[in-house]
Amino acid sequence: MKTFLLFLDAEFSTxxxxxxxxxxxxxxxxxxxxxxxxxxxxxxxTTSSVVRPYLELIRFEKPTGTILMFWPFxxxxxxxxxxxxxxxxDFLHGLGRALVGAFLLRSSACTVNDILDRDMDAGVERxxxxxxxxGAISPSAATVxxxxxxxxxxxxxxxxETGLAFWIALFQLIxxxxxxxxxxxxxxxxQAWLGFxxxxxxxxxxxxxxxSADLSVLPAAMASCWFWTMLYDTVYACQDxxxxxxxxxxxxALLFGTWIRPLLVSCGVLFxxxxxxxxxxxxxxxxxxxxxxxxxxxxxxxxxxxxxLGVPKSCWLNFTRNGHLGWIIWSGLVLxxxxxLYSTQ
Numbered sequence: 483m484k485t486f487l488l489f490l491d492a493e494f495s496t497x498x499x500x501x502x503x504x505x506x507x508x509x510x511x512x513x514x515x516x517x518x519x520x521x522x523x524x525x526x527x528t529t530s531s532v533v534r535p536y537l538e539l540i541r542f543e544k545p546t547g548t549i550l551m552f553w554p555f556x557x558x559x560x561x562x563x564x565x566x567x568x569x570x571x572d573f574l575h576g577l578g579r580a581l582v583g584a585f586l587l588r589s590s591a592c593t594v595n596d597i598l599d600r601d602m603d604a605g606v607e608r609x610x611x612x613x614x615x616x617g618a619i620s621p622s623a624a625t626v627x628x629x630x631x632x633x634x635x636x637x638x639x640x641x642x643e644t645g646l647a648f649w650i651a652l653f654q655l656i657x658x659x660x661x662x663x664x665x666x667x668x669x670x671x672x673q674a675w676l677g678f679x680x681x682x683x684x685x686x687x688x689x690x691x692x693x694s695a696d697l698s699v700l701p702a703a704m705a706s707c708w709f710w711t712m713l714y715d716t717v718y719a720c721q722d723x724x725x726x727x728x729x730x731x732x733x734x735a736l737l738f739g740t741w742i743r744p745l746l747v748s749c750g751v752l753f754x755x756x757x758x759x760x761x762x763x764x765x766x767x768x769x770x771x772x773x774x775x776x777x778x779x780x781x782x783x784x785x786x787x788x789x790x791l792g793v794p795k796s797c798w799l800n801f802t803r804n805g806h807l808g809w810i811i812w813s814g815l816v817l818x819x820x821x822x823l824y825s826t827q
Contacts, residue, residue, distance in 0.1 A: 535618035536627060539596060540589035546802045548588045550714070551680060553808035554707050555580035558687035560815040561699070561764050564822055568691055573819070579642045580687060583651065586638055587683070590631040591659035597624050598663040605729040606722050608794070632656060647690040654682040667730065670737035673715045674708075681707035699763045706756035713749040713782075714804040716742065721794040742791055750782045757811070767818040774814030781807050 541547055559580055563573045596603065596614050604615035613619040619627075632655065639651040658679035665672040684703055689695055712734070719726070719735035726736060738745045754775060761770045785803055790796040 535613040539593055539613045539619060539624065539627070540631075541592050542589075546805050547592070548585050549805035549808065550711075551588045551591075551683065552581055552584035553805075553812065554681040555584055555683035555687045556808070556812050557707075557815060558684035558703070559691060560812060560819055561703070561760070561766070562688045562691035564766065564815065564819040565699075565764055566691055567823065567826065570823065576687065576691070580683065582638060583635075583642070583686075584683065586631065586635040587655055587659070590628060590635055590655060591662075591679070593624060593628045593631060594660050595663045597621060597628065599666070602666075602729040602731055606725040606731075608722055608725070643686065643690055645689075645693070646695065647686050650682060650689065651686045654679065654686065658682065666732055668732070670732045670734060672732065673712050673719070673734045676715055677708035677711040678704075680711045699760055702756050702763055703760040706753055706760055709749045709753035709756060710804070713746055713753060714801055716745060716749070717789060717791065717797050718801045720791045720797045743786075746786065750786065754778055754782070766815070767821060769817035769821065770814040772814065773817060774811045777810035777814065778807065781810055 537543065556577060559573070559576045562568070563576070568576075596612055599609075600612075600614040600621065603609035603612055609615065614621065614624055635655045636652060639648055639655070643651050658675075662672060662675050662679055665675050681704060684707055685695075685700060688700060688703075716734045716738075719733035720742065722731070723735060725731075726733060734745065735742060757778060758771065758775050761775065781803075785800055785807075788796075789800040
């Protein structure tokens with residue numbers, strides 16, 4: 483991978499023009515001129531300086547997005563494992579595949595988002611130093627990088643999924659996330675689309691285990707995940723409200739304005755209600771309702787009471803806390819699964 487990134491950098495990066503003064507002849511005994519010439523030549527770029535922008539492009543140093551992408555996979559897998567009595571070893575292998583899949587999905591999603599949004603990102607304080615608007619990576623290099631990620635994602639899902647689950651994974655990998663950044667230009671509801679894009683891993687994991695698109699559980703589960711994404715991404719959008727108005731980015735945060743908090747309450751309530759409905763439809767045990775549903779209620783109340791929507795750092799902190807919330811929901815699901823698994827042995 484390092485060799486590939488070095489190739490991209492050499493192929494697409496624009497060479498800085500030489501300083502004219504560095505081309506002047508240097509007197510043999512002119513120590514000052516020699517020192518000046520030495521400092522004016524650019525130092526060769528190291529491997530780490532070439533690789534770093536590509537890691538920043540996929541937000542490698544900010545894992546919250548991958549975590550949020552992973553949880554629908556994990557929840558769908560665990561609910562399906564509980565329903566079918568999936569052996570523990572298969573369950574653990576599925577978790578590993580889910581984590582890798584979430585990372586690949588999130589990485590390519592960030593890349594295509596930044597390619598399409600690079601001009602707008604340049605006008606937003608929080609994003610202007612990202613690799614594309616800052617010039618650390620050229621659009622051509624980023625596009626090649628994106629297609630390499632798409633290739634890796636397709637190969638991974640082809641190897642790990644079969645039938646309908648494979649095609650759903652590809653649908654999430656490419657069109658769902660490629661369309662999202664375009665919607666910011668034409669509608670105040672890009673978060674609604676993101677609610678589907680972020681959570682289709684639930685469907686992939688469920689079908690991968692059950693080998694069926696069971697419409698008795700999936701609609702309620704997906705609705706719950708959708709309201710969850712609407713909640714946390716609306717808060718995320720509050721970080722850039724002033725700059726978004728200037729550059730023409732639209733969001734539910736801008737649409738609802740002073741009514742954002744009622745929107746968050748509504749999304750939170752419906753998130754919990756649909757989560758409980760999915761549990762009932764899947765015949766979940768008491769641990770799910772006590773830990774997952776009850777714990778989610780407490781966590782959302784805490785989120786709501788501590789977030790300051792006018793402070794970007796508070797919005798970011800609240801966004802990351804939703805990654806922590808995923809553990810609460812998953813804990814109840816795992817307890818139900820393990821108890822059911824060992825009660826049959």
